[in-house]
């Protein structure tokens with residue numbers, strides 16, 4: 001897909017620019033700010049634009065806000081991508097098995113999916129983190145726990161239509177094992193609509209991670225935007241920038257990921273429409 | 276000669292709306308090794324249903340299928356997959372019958388790999404040999420299925436079917452998507468393969484010209500029953516059933532052709 005097509009609409013272009021910035025921040029964080037972002041860098045509650053060594057000031061404990069922003073981008077992006085990848089992996093496998101096996105297997109798997117979908121997703125994530133304890137991998141698992149049902153339903157619907165195609169019949173005719181048919185012939189062809197969901201899942205995962213951190217359930221050894229917002233809450237009147245800066249970063253990132261994803265999906269659809 | 280395939284009393288009912296109707300109503304026929312039986316009949320008469328039941332893609336309500344002396348309908352799992360090597364099928368639309376992501380090499384590699392017919396190291400050579408066998412250049416192996424022509428695709432489908440050295444290949448309207456010249460070439464290929472390897476065909480077709488060129492015997496179906504059966508040339512020349520007469524009458528070019536020896540005939 002050509003870049004010009006991706007940048008066709010202003011929304012998609014803006015999304016890609018923001019996403020690019022987010023990725024750049026995440027990648028550059030350890031080089032630009034090699035010090036532990038949780039360490040004290042200067043006098044506490046230094047306002048932004050006062051000291052060029054600490055351009056966005058410091059928080060209540062004297063920690064560098066810019067360093068936090070950069071390292072927080074790293075956490076947000078890592079959690080978002082990992083949670084989306086886990087959701088899509090689990091969803092496409094469960095959806096493929098349900099749709100391809102049919103019968104009782106389908107019935108059982110889809111009732112389980114229903115059960116997960118009726119419980120509010122954030123409650124599930126909250127419950128898992130509070131039981132197992134906060135760490136990056138638990139947060140990723142907790143978000144995936146609430147996000148895998150969407151990909152499952154889409155994958156299953158796609159598989160139900162693909163399994164009636166002639167090439168699946170042809171695979172059976174040559175004696176291919178049903179497991180290989182499901183995962184080699186059917187699943188890869190069912191993936192495109194599932195992958196189209198990924199930007200929405202990444203965006204939601206970034207938000208969920210921020211919300212968990214805001215509630216103090218994020219990984220305590222990492223800077224997160226949600227944690228920074230929560231930190232700033234105590235001094236919201238005297239130093240609102242401490243909450244506002246990571247808040248803006250969060251909103252922009254979610255918007256950027258979503259817009260970029262939509263742009264890619266539309267670009268792909270346009271290409272397929274042309275073919 | 277003992278039959279390769281012996282089909283007895285095959286029945287299949289489908290639900291249509293609130294009542295069921297008979298797609299197959301007690302069909303019986305047999306095919307000898309190395310023989311071509313043509314199955315013709317109007318649209319909806321049940322020809323594809325016969326093909327799909329033979330390949331165990333659809334389960335019949337009643338009947339028996341003896342293939343190589345073994346009851347096919349009782350087989351499942353690994354035993355069924357092993358028997359499939361001897362019974363293959365070529366579909367009508369090869370584009371729909373191939374995984375859209377697959378390359379030609381992978382399509383032909385699949386049966387060789389699954390049934391352990393050729394060791395991994397020798398498979399590229401075996402694939403090239405099979406492609407050559409069906410008249411394709413070995414360079415085609417790396418192409419994807421949408422990067423080759425319809426005629427080439429159907430040759431690939433035949434190569435894939437041949438890979439396991441089957442005793443019977445079911446061809447369900449396998450030539451109807453092709454233009455007349457390509458159709459003639461593939462008919463010649465089928466005849467040549469039959470001569471060299473003794474493979475039998477169940478040749479399902481609308482095209483009586485093609486049927487007369489390759490079939491030894493013909494069975495005419497109507498509404499789930501076989502209404503006439505016999506020597507292909509004789510039945511086409513003088514059909515006894517109303518369905519047979521209607522089919523011949525619907526093929527106006529047919530009487531124009533002189534009778535040529537089987538396999539040499541040009542196709543209208």
Ligand SMILES: Nc1ncnc2c1ncn2[C@@H]1O[C@H](COP(=O)(O)OP(=O)(O)OP(=O)(O)O)[C@@H](O)[C@H]1O
Nearest residue numbers: 289290291298316317318319320321322323324325
């Ligand atoms: N899965 C199904 N469900 C319901 N009815 C079916 C199904 N498959 C086939 N039929 C019906 O069974 C009858 C026989 O169909 P079949 O496909 O075997 O006909 P055919 O002789 O191959 O026709 P054509 O020449 O058009 O390919 C038709 O009336 C068809 O509508």
Ligand SMILES: [Mg+2]
Nearest residue numbers: 322323324447
């Ligand atoms: Mg048919």
